[in-house]
Amino acid sequence: MSLLEHLPVLAIVVPLAGAAMAFVTGPRRSALECAATSVLTLVPVLLLAARVLDSGPQRYAVGGWGGPLGIVLLADGTAALFLVLIGIVGMAVTVYAAGYFPTPDEEHPGPGHGLFWTLWLFMWASLNALVLTADVFNVYVCLELVGLSAVALVTLTEGAEALRAGMRYLFASILGAMTYLLGVSLLYASTGLLDMEMLSSALKTPSVASSTGLALMIAALLLKTALVPMHFWLPTAHAAAPSPVSAALSALVVKGSFFVVLRLMLDVMPPGHLGGADTLLGVFGAAAIVWGSVQALVQTRLKLLVAYSTVAQVGYLFLVFPLAGAGGAVLSSAFLGTGVHALSHGLAKASMFLAAGVVLKRFGHDRIADLAGVARRAPVLAATFALAGVTMMGLPPSGGFAAKWLIAGASITSGDWWWAAVVVAGGLLAAAYMFRLLATFMASPGDAPEPAAPLRVVRTEWVPLALATASFLLVFAVPVVTQLAEAGSVLARVGGVAP
Amino acid sequence: MSVVLDVLLIGTLLWVAVGALSEAKLFKSVVMFIVFGLFLAIAWLRLNAPDVALAEAAIGAGVTGALMLDAVGHLRHRTTPYPTHVEAEEAMADE
Amino acid sequence: MSDRRRLAALLPAIVAAAVLAVIVRAVWSLPPEAEGLSVAVSRVAAESGIDNKITVVLLDLRGYDTLLEVAVLMLATVAVLSLREDRDALYRRISERAAPVLAALTRLLVPLALVVAVHLVWVGAVRPGGAFQAGAVLGAAGILLALSGYARPQWVGRGAMRSALAVGLLTFLGIAMLSIVAGGELLEYPEQSRKTLILVIEVLLTLSIGASLVSLFLSSASEGPKEAGR
Amino acid sequence: MNPATLYPLAGAFLFATGVYGLLARKHLLHKVISGNFLGSGVFLVLIGLAGRSSAESPDPVPQAMVLTGIVVTVALTALALALIKRYHTATGLTTFDPVDEEQL
Secondary structure, rough: OOHHHHHHHHHHHHHHHHHHHHHHOOOOHHHHHHHHHHHHHHHHHHHHHHHHHHHOOEEEOOOOOOOOOOOEEOEEEEEEEEHHHHHHHHHHHHHHHHHHHOOOOOOOHHHHHHOHHHHHHHHHHHHHHHHHOOOOOHHHHHHHHHHHHHHHHHOOOOOHHHHHHHHHHHHHHHHHHHHHHHHHHHHHHHHHHOOOHHHHHHOOOOOHHHHHHHHHHHHHHHHHHHOOOOOOOOOHHHHHHOOOHHHHHHHHHHHHHHHHHHHHHHHHHOOOOOOHHHHHHHHHHHHHHHHHHHHHHOEEHHHHHHHHHHHHHHHHHHOHHHHHHHOOOHHHHHHHHHHHHHHHHHHHHHHHHHHHHHHHHHHOOOOOOHHHOHHHHHHHHHHHHHHHHHHHOOOOOOOHHHHHHHHHHHHHHHEEEEEEEEHHHHHHHHHHEEEEEEEEHHHHEEEEEEOOOOOOOOOOOHHHHHHHHHHHHHHHHHHHHHHHHHHHHHHHHHHHOOO | OOOHHHHHHHHHHHHHHHHHHOOOHHHHHHHHHHHHHHOOOOOHHHOOOOOHHHHHHHHHHHHHHHHHHHHHHHHOOOOOOOOOOOHHHHHHHHH | OHHHHHHHHHHHHHHHHHHHHHHHHHHHHHHOOOOOHHHHHHHHHHHHHOHHHHHHHEEEEEEHHHHHHHHHHHHHHHHHHOOOHHHHHOOOOOOOOOOOHHHHHHHHHHHHHHHHHHHHHHHHHOOOOOOHHHHHHHHHHOOOOHHHOOHHHHHHHHHHHHHHHHHHHHHHHHHHHHHHHHOOOOOOOOOHHHHHHHHHHHHHHHHHHHHHHHHHHHHHHHOOHHHHHO | HHHHHHHHHHHHHHHHHHHHHHHOOOOOHHHHHHHHHHHHHHHHHHHHHHOOOOOOOOOOOHHHHHHHHHHHHHHHHHHHHHHHHHHHHHHHOOOHHHHHHHHH
């Protein structure tokens, strides 16, 4: 067996071993260890994506068993897309964090006694594991790993506010994980299966218990994805976390649980299995777009604005479900749009949170009203927000534009034009909150006292700029994303993307 | 006969659970929680799951109980004077 | 205001009742008999020579779950450690001296727990028992030792303590990778040595689960009144 | 009445109790206990329903899942309690909202 066939497990085992090693080597060397592990994790991820592009979905039976008794890892196009997103943002977070946290020494080992690097590698490993698994119980274990690492990373920020946000996050996470497991137990009781691919054929004859189980699992995942109205825990947690963590939470963690919803709704369940659930998800998504944007518009602190923008942008991801029922070209266009949106929002949102971290370090606060004149003092920062803003608004040539074009197009083709209206309204609202922010940045500082020197310069402030540029130019990557998506199970089923 | 036993066991289990949550005194709550764990271990035996019963008694009641008792001890030991809610909010603003 | 408070008090009850109704309906709808995977697992268990089917599921069929679960334990310990207020306190002993009753109880229970743990691993292949349960018993015994002041975690050097916490996960990962080197898939055991390998893993896993539970408790336990600590 | 449905129904009730406690009880320790009840409720449903097997011993897969679940739950509980203690040291509070603190 060639090593290439083990790529799925390497993408999980490497960061997991790296996390344990970063803990053993101790705070002073763990940053270096984490950087090395990040590179070593990225290699199997990129190779795996290339392999999926080349020869289609990869299956890996852990322990050599396969379903129904064993656990299968499945790397199809969708999984590869999310793995690449996690890889790119993950690498960016590692590099940025090295410049963001002060260089550790014996007295000051860094946040959480220098344990950031260990926790962060645990999170990366568990996100990869979550995306790759094709076993509904294994998803539960992965969700717990992601939740535990996320809460621990949020509370690395000193102070009561972060502790409170972390506890809210933890309780929401426990409720979500247990509801998910309850769903799994009903599903297992009714079908005797845990393997997703086998479930998908068994569910062609649904029962009350199997449908209830799936509904509970999806409801739990919505809580974890922070879809309105279950978003209450997200803004404070994402805003209170240290900025590199906020970036990972908003760009990746929320997408991880969404990925499982996507798997369950489109791959595991036959179309229309849950009655009106797909429409309901679309309605929640639309509500999220409007409510999140309006909240972002009235925030007075930068990180809260960015966090509410995540609440809004998560909404777009859910518009695929009401459109999926139409099948054919509508489904493939909506699905591709969702993939592009996940990627472009991931890059842009990570860049905004990382840039917000630079703001905090440089000016000592993130009160929007007091940030007039940032464009003159820190042009790199302003450029980052401007480029990321283009993606949020959905203007060409950004990834946000491509995503919204595809989703709105699917909506109009299907005849359910109101979803397109929501997309357009969301873009306008995003323009409103981004212009409000950028206008403040451009304004003349007035009589605000000019700080003599920045509080602290973040050496890696080019990282958010690079991410924002990537999201700005993402439209040119759409052909590759299309190819990847076609290697995914859904599009393979409906016969590829229509021209 | 065995059904009567099951009903009694389940009744006790649920009664202790509700009791643990409605009890205002923390120490009593935690003790009821530990008792709950022990009854749950008996339930696992009734359900032909001795492996789970062992783990429940050692981890569910034992380790978790010890952790909770420790937390009760910590919360009793007030590190700061009892805050009014105005003071508490000020403390949070300072953080 | 009072209306809002009343609604806020009512909402949890409504949600809980709805959840209850949904589950009861689903449970009620299930057929009275179902095999699940028990027959298939029995077949594998018979082939492998390990009679305790739960051990077969945990360590062989779904060993990957168990690997991730060891990661959960280590992650939780690291998370709890990151929350400690002062770094030195990580290595401070829990209590100055044990209450006499607790000490006597410890002297009685800990040797008993050790015997039970060894017994559980030993019989785990044929009867109830195995790494999880033995590890749990071992962990409970360790906590008792710590509570009564017998275990003095402060003698553990920082590097040694870190290694002890990570060794469970690293060993498991190592064994998993060995199976790849040997030409199988991750966690695939060669047919002729399956039973031996599973027993070896059980012993290691028992120690690592026990150690993780103890360290989880030690790192989480209150530092006690500051003035008594030093 | 068949114990195969009796225990899952008890599990359902326990889960609902946990949901209620998590949402309605204000003290953070009560919320942690509620979270544990959620877990125990699910475990009762899992193993209770596995008892429907006609073979002499019940389906081992749910039992293995529950063993995993018990260990995960204790890990979560330890983190929750560590957070609560740290929060209490920082603020003197044992609830999210200082207003509730005065009513306890």
